[in-house]
Amino acid sequence: MISARNLSFAYPARSRPAGGRPAVADVSLDVHRGARLGILGPNGSGKTTLLKLLGGVLTPTSGHVTLDGVPVGRLGRQAVARRLAAVPQDTHPAFDYTALELVLMGRYPHLGAFEVEGARDLAIADEAMAATGTREFSSRYYSTLSGGERQRVVIASALAQQPELLLLDEPTASLDPGFQIEIAGLLGRLHAERGLGFVLSTHDLNLAASLCDSLVLMRGGAVVAAGPTRDVLTRDGIAALYGIDADVGFHERAGHMVVVPVGRIAP
Amino acid sequence: MSVALATSGVAPARPVRVRVLVVSLVAVAATLGSCLLAPLVGSTSINLARALDWSQPWATNVDAQIFFIARLPRVLASALVGAALAAAGVVFQALLRNPLATPFTLGISAGAALGAMLVLTFGGVFAAAAWATVPLASFLGAAGAVFVVYLLTVARHRGFSTHVLLLAGVTLNSLFSALILMVQYFADMTRAVQTMRWLLGDLDIASYAPILAALPLLVLAFGIFLWLPRSLNLLALGEDQAASRGVDVLRTQRLAFVSASLATGAAVSIGGPIGFVGIVVPHMVRLLIGADHRLVLPASLGFGAAFLVGCDLIARTVMAPVELPVGIVTALIGGPFFLWLLVRST
């Protein structure tokens, strides 16, 4: 569905860190419908930038991204938004919106210039909120919700776009373990029930292990490994990426692979 | 689908469509109401029947003269300026993602003030030049400030950095304010008082000419305002979030900046830099009807108009026959309002 070839991106000169290396260097990957792809890497490895490039929010300095064969830049922004929905790490609205208002904003790509949400849009929003368990907050202000509740509302807003693929940027990074499991469970359910694929960027090895069936490992803006999770998430792979010694195994009760960091490897 | 809606449990108080209509109607009613009632009140009592009596010759009908020359243009100017400043406030707050932004945050009023100061102080030098009038000079000054700020904002990269916009605006504000003080310093006593007076706002325009001159700009600005609200809602979430929901962020930002600057520049050229309207009205409106810009923008237009008409009414009657500058009235209302907001939120 999404095809990225030789993507490179460098932030404008002044905001680049000293040394000036590009944020993403010559990355190529493919995402098919229904994928459960994880982008793993340490901070600063270019995960967020890569996600923005895949979503068409950033334009690469070289290389291209195509959506079903059409370059993303040529499709209108609304056309892209009808197929891809992004969930950032956290969302801070500048004004006090209610949860429902936020979810309804996901209907923007489906509405005309002066069109106002109608019954159908409300129904879709309602459905999205039901799927994320946020129906009871609909008239509450977003600012009064907890971290986990907020993130679920944002996911509901993304679902309201009726996308074919979700792009999530460290969706659980600022949440406590309870909410982490909740969000992970939600994504798993959405995939199982609707076949909704996602691309997830994280540095949480266990999240990636539990949710993703294929991984892309990034370091310094470049891809260092890519492939099915069980092939890529190995002790050596993790050591090369993070410089830590970790045990990787299958956990019976959890039903998926787990990673247990044991110690740091001397560089 | 309808089954889903019936069992949904999600039933907003009224569908958005209806709310937009209701709010727009109330806003229009507030504007019309204030515009119709305000000319009847003033420091001199007039007889409405006599004022509208066409049989009386114009030259001797003082009531009609006061109504049509002194009051009506003034009320119309107040309505337009109030609507423009309130709406510009809403748009700047959305553009800068900061509820404390005002139409004057980016230095527009300072540029306008500098233009007006130069004409007021050195106007005698250009006495023969018909173009050297205060409204035109203040508009040119405002346009100049906007131009510089915009150039600085887009110079560094192809995008539109609101961060740079804010910094450039605040810097320009300080620079222009310093220049204004310098010009005032070199003026003689009468001129210094006149320039100081202009800074406090004055809606006694006495003729329809300033309104007509500013009208095309205001119509253009208001037209763009109609298009912005939904995009502004999404922009409030953040530039990336808005883009990933299909908003053309760059176009929205440019249009927001241009329309709000136009409205502010036109408003300041009519009545001078009247403060507090651009921040009190948007906040009051949001307190009453929420943050959805599709409601807040029309409501601010209407209530901004009514608010300033009311403030001007107070300004010209409370100490009659002497007039209080309207900027003082808006400040005396705005200040306590913000104190109350602060107390209420803690």
Place this chain on the structure above:
Amino acid sequence: MIKAVAVFAVRCVIVVLLLGFLADAQTRPQRIISLVPAATEILFAVGAGPRVVAVSSYDREPAAVNDLPRVGALIDPNVERILSLKPDLVVVYGTQHDLKTQLDRAGIPHTAFTHGGLPDVTAAIRAIGARTGDGAQAETVAKEIEQSLAAVARRVAGRPRPRTLLVFGREPGTLRNMYASGGKGFLHDMLHTAGAENVFADQLRESVQVTTEMLLTLRPDVVLELHSAEGQADVSAWQSLPSLPAVRDQRVIVLSGSELMVPGPRVGRAAERFARVLHPGAF
């Protein structure tokens, strides 16, 4: 013996004269600085001109001041400059309290000039004359002014007094930001002497900001616009209110000149100019 007495007498006279001269020199200020343009004019009029060593930034009259150094004005007096010129009398504004304190600390005598009505002008002339040791000349000047004012009043006596708006500032090209004389102050007094009735006679302040509604309610018969400098004074803006008697009867009159707005020795001349345009038939 007579010779000895005569010589003694002459010596006494010389000593007395010398003493008198010295005493005079000690009480008569020799280095005067004026921060008030009106006071500067008064100083020159009473004969203290040659002893003025510096004036304010806004001084233009008489011509001799153009060669003198400037020391600032009401808002920005340059204390350093003032002190460096070693004055023995400084004429300041009544409200310049900080400056007065600084002069006191430096031991420099000062006298305050306050704007007021016409009687205050002649009083100020006499006071300044006394202070500079030119009492006699001051008295002459003051009397002259009083006589010329009385003469003007006589000329216009008995004539109907037109309701007049005396404007001394407005925004070029429009009728906005307009300031007129209230019912207090020397402008109002001059207007009254010249045989007119100030439309703002009941406003007991020196300046009033004029609004359109006021203009339409007060309906002045005459509008007198004062400009301090020569130059094109454009009164076409008044045509936007054609129903005002002053506009209708074409009695919007512009007067230019530096003597018109200074409460100094030329007020008599200024009042006469007012009277000439208000009551041309009397001259």
